[in-house]
Every structure is written in C-alpha cells, then in structure tokens.
Amino acid sequence: MVSKGLLRLASSVNRRRMKLLLGIALLAYAASVWGNFVNMRSLQENGELKLESKIEEIVEPLREKIRDLEKSFTQKYPPVKFLSEKDRKRILITGGAGFVGSHLTDKLMMDGHEVTVVDNFFTGRKRNVEHWIGHENFELINHDVVEPLYIEVDQIYHLASPASPPNYMYNPIKTLKTNTIGTLNMLGLAKRVGARLLLASTSEVYGDPEVHPQSEDYWGHVNPIGPRACYDEGKRVAETMCYAYMKQEGVEVRVARIFNTFGPRMHMNDGRVVSNFILQALQGEPLTVYGSGSQTRAFQFVSDLVNGLVALMNSNVSSPVNLGNPEEHTILEFAQLIKNLVGSGSEIQFLSEAQDDPQKRKPDIKKAKLMLGWEPVVPLEEGLNKAIHYFRKELEYQANNQYIPKPKPARVKKGRTHHS
Numbered sequence: 001m002v003s004k005g006l007l008r009l010a011s012s013v014n015r016r017r018m019k020l021l022l023g024i025a026l027l028a029y030a031a032s033v034w035g036n037f038v039n040m041r042s043l044q045e046n047g048e049l050k051l052e053s054k055i056e057e058i059v060e061p062l063r064e065k066i067r068d069l070e071k072s073f074t075q076k077y078p079p080v081k082f083l084s085e086k087d088r089k090r091i092l093i094t095g096g097a098g099f100v101g102s103h104l105t106d107k108l109m110m111d112g113h114e115v116t117v118v119d120n121f122f123t124g125r126k127r128n129v130e131h132w133i134g135h136e137n138f139e140l141i142n143h144d145v146v147e148p149l150y151i152e153v154d155q156i157y158h159l160a161s162p163a164s165p166p167n168y169m170y171n172p173i174k175t176l177k178t179n180t181i182g183t184l185n186m187l188g189l190a191k192r193v194g195a196r197l198l199l200a201s202t203s204e205v206y207g208d209p210e211v212h213p214q215s216e217d218y219w220g221h222v223n224p225i226g227p228r229a230c231y232d233e234g235k236r237v238a239e240t241m242c243y244a245y246m247k248q249e250g251v252e253v254r255v256a257r258i259f260n261t262f263g264p265r266m267h268m269n270d271g272r273v274v275s276n277f278i279l280q281a282l283q284g285e286p287l288t289v290y291g292s293g294s295q296t297r298a299f300q301f302v303s304d305l306v307n308g309l310v311a312l313m314n315s316n317v318s319s320p321v322n323l324g325n326p327e328e329h330t331i332l333e334f335a336q337l338i339k340n341l342v343g344s345g346s347e348i349q350f351l352s353e354a355q356d357d358p359q360k361r362k363p364d365i366k367k368a369k370l371m372l373g374w375e376p377v378v379p380l381e382e383g384l385n386k387a388i389h390y391f392r393k394e395l396e397y398q399a400n401n402q403y404i405p406k407p408k409p410a411r412v413k414k415g416r417t418h419h420s
C-alpha cells in the first residue's frame with residue numbers, strides 16, 4: 001500500500017516536473033522562434049536598405065541624364081521671327097560652320113528661315129553653330145561639297161572654301177577642288193531644284209591690283225602659278241562657272257567679291273593681320289609686320305558683310321558686287337591701333353616681305369551703295385573691340401584648361417603665314 005502510495009506520489013511529481021519541463025521547453029522554443037523572427041526581420045531590413053542604396057546608386061546617374069536631356073529639349077535658342085510659309089525660305093549655307101557662314105546662319109535663322117548648314121569642318125567648327133542645334137528650323141550636315149549633294153532648297157549661299165592663306169595653301173589641290181568641283185556641284189544642285197546661288201568670291205580675284213581702289217570692272221592682276229593661285233584662280237574660275245550656268249542653264253546667280261573681314265569666331269590661327277596682331281598684343285608678344293608696314297588693307301566687320309550678302313542675294317543684281325569697307329589703313333596703323341585698344345606694351349617687329357603680298361587693297365563699293373543700298377556701318381574701333389573681347393575669352397578658356405573644341409590648326413606646310 002505504502003509502496004503504491006509512494007509510486008503515485010512520485011509519478012504525480014514527475015508529471016508536474018514533466019509539465020514544468022514541457023512548459024519551459026515550449027517557452028524556450030517560442031523564444032527562439034521569436035528570436036529568429038526578429039533576426040530575420042532585421043536581416044531583411046538591412047538587406048532592404050542595402051538593396052535600396054544599390055538601386056539609388058544606379059538610378060541617380062540615370063535621373064541626372066534625364067535632367068540633362070530635359071534641359072537640352074528646353075534649350076533656349078536666340079529669338080527667331082515667325083515667317084509665313086510664303087516668306088519662309090529653305091536656305092543652304094555651304095561652309096556655314098565657318099567664321100562668316102556661322103554669322104550668316106545666325107542672321108537667316110533669326111529672320112525666320114529654315115537653314116541647312118553643310119560643312120566638312122576643315123576650318124569650321126560645330127561650336128560656331130551649336131546654339132542652333134536641335135532647333136526645328138536648323139539642320140547641320142557633315143558633307144564635303146566636292147561630293148554631289150541632293151537636297152531641296154530655295155537659296156544657296158556657297159561659302160565653302162578655306163579663306164585664310166595658311167589654310168588654303170595647306171592643301172592647294174583640295175582648295176582647287178573645293179572651289180571648282182564644289183562650285184560645279186552646287187551650281188548643278190541650283191539648276192536641279194531651281195534655287196538661286198550666291199558665290200562668296202573674293203577681292204583676291206583682283207590679285208596685286210594695278211588700279212586703286214578696285215571696282216568690279218577691273219579684271220585683276222593674278223599670278224597664276226604663285227602660292228596664292230590655288231585660291232585666287234580657284235575663285236576666278238568659280239565665278240566663270242557661275243556665269244556659264246547662268247547663260248547656258250538659266251541659273252540665277254549672285255557673286256559677292258568679299259574684302260578682308262574680321263570679327264568674333266575668326267580662327268585663332270587665321271594668319272591674317274587682324275587676328276595676328278590681336279593675339280600678339282594680348283599675349284605681350286611683338287606685333288610682326290611683314291615688309292615696311294606701308295601696304296594698306298581695309299577691313300569690314302562681319303555683321304556688315306552678312307547684311308551685304310543677304311541684300312545681294314535678294315536683289316536683282318546678277319553681276320559681281322564688291323562687299324568691303326573702303327576705310328583704308330596701313331598695316332602699321334593697324335598694329336598701333338590694336339596695340340592701343342588692347343593696352344599692350346608689345347613692340348612692333350619688322351620681318352621680310354611675303355611673296356605675292358598685295359601692296360594695296362581697298363574696295364570701290366559704289367555699286368553696292370547704288371544697287372543694294374548697302375554700306376558698312378560698324379566703326380573700325382567698335383568692331384576691333386568686339387574681336388579683342390572674343391580673342392581674350394578664347395585665351396582665357398585655354399589658360400583655364402577648359403574644354404573648347406580646338407579650331408583646326410592653321411596648317412602650314414611650306415613658306416610662312418602672311419597677311420592677306
């Protein structure tokens with residue numbers, strides 16, 4: 001009995017213990033489940049945080065790209081006039097990324113026309129017209145005019161040709177091809193689409209003139225085998241081609257004989273007297289004068305030229321017209337004026353005369369005045385100050401190592417850079 005009682009007591013104690021142990025085990029299990037759960041949560045949270053920051057790392061540059069794209073879509077263009085369909089012209093400018101061509105592009109775009117610039121970027125640069133890129137009235141085509149071009153246009157300003165001596169002498173054969181084959185291609189295009197073509201000819205067709213000032217009926221004095229012949233004779237034959245197409249094919253042509261022009265966007269190493277003197281004065285280097293400095297030049301500011309080109313294109317004058325500023329100065333006067341405007345202490349250095357360097361160059365612009373109602377209006381000092389400001393900025397960019405697409409170097413193979 002006693003033993004049975006003891007057994008029962010023992011088993012009831014064991015059951016209680018068992019229950020207690022079971023309870024503890026359950027609690028421990030629950031605690032471990034809870035612990036794991038909490039651990040998993042925090043692991044998950046950490047993981048989520050890491051994932052989020054990884055995503056952020058990838059997304060942020062994309063967001064930046066979208067912002068840039070949005071900015072480029074909402075780019076502010078210079079103000080453009082609205083022209084009705086009837087007045088709005090489709091205009092091709094060959095060499096439109098060059099010095100003169102880019103200013104002409106600005107004028108025609110702002111006047112409300114549709115402008116297509118064709119350029120092979122030999123001496124031009126995209127930066128000159130980049131402020132129009134993306135505009136619905138503007139198109140830029142990388143094309144060499146020596147190859148044919150098929151495009152629908154109403155007017156063609158044919159400017160494609162290197163213009164400064166070091167550039168056109170670098171590859172005389174290419175200069176000849178551009179001015180001959182290139183001009184034939186553009187005249188062919190004008191004929192095909194019934195467009196009017198304006199040729200940017202040059203005062204160089206007068207060569208080293210025996211008459212002074214030079215009027216349009218002067219036939220010129222050009223050395224056909226000299227170092228400048230590729231350009232001078234190239235332009236002379238380009239004029240001949242224009243009149244052959246006019247007479248034989250009825251193409252409407254305009255010929256501008258452009259005299260020395262200067263202004264912002266000129267090439268840093270253009271090699272002509274204005275840019276040479278400004279850069280030398282700004283950098284405190286001697287201003288180099290070839291010969292005695294008594295040879296004369298007359299310079300027009302680029303905005304005057306652009307107005308003259310547009311007036312000529314829209315006139316009914318099909319014979320050649322001089323566009324230039326008749327205000328004549330000796331090279332030495334230019335050197336002194338530029339030195340003073342820059343406020344430079346540079347000396348003036350005399351070097352030996354350059355071959356075939358014309359002694360006198362001054363346009364007779366009676367015809368332009370009479371038939372186009374055009375004459376230059378920008379005073380020399382005002383224009384020079386604008387050009388000086390431009391060159392000063394370019395030098396600053398270079399000094400600060402800021403990225404600027406470099407103008408094509410003035411490539412001189414033989415001989416030396418000399419004034420035009």
Ligand SMILES: NC(=O)c1ccc[n+]([C@@H]2O[C@H](COP(=O)([O-])OP(=O)(O)OC[C@H]3O[C@@H](n4cnc5c(N)ncnc54)[C@H](O)[C@@H]3O)[C@@H](O)[C@H]2O)c1
Pocket residue numbers: 094095096097098099100101118119120121122123124125143144145146158159160161162163164178182200201202203257258259260261262
């Ligand atoms: N600037 C002057 O003082 C002056 C004087 C007389 C005549 N011109 C004439 O005016 C025009 C423009 O002169 P600029 O001073 O602006 O010269 P520039 O060198 O700045 O411009 C000429 C443009 O034509 C482009 N070009 C050259 N060959 C080409 C080709 N084969 N195909 C396509 N594009 C080509 C160049 O890349 C450049 O953009 C030239 O025809 C030049 O002969 C200029």
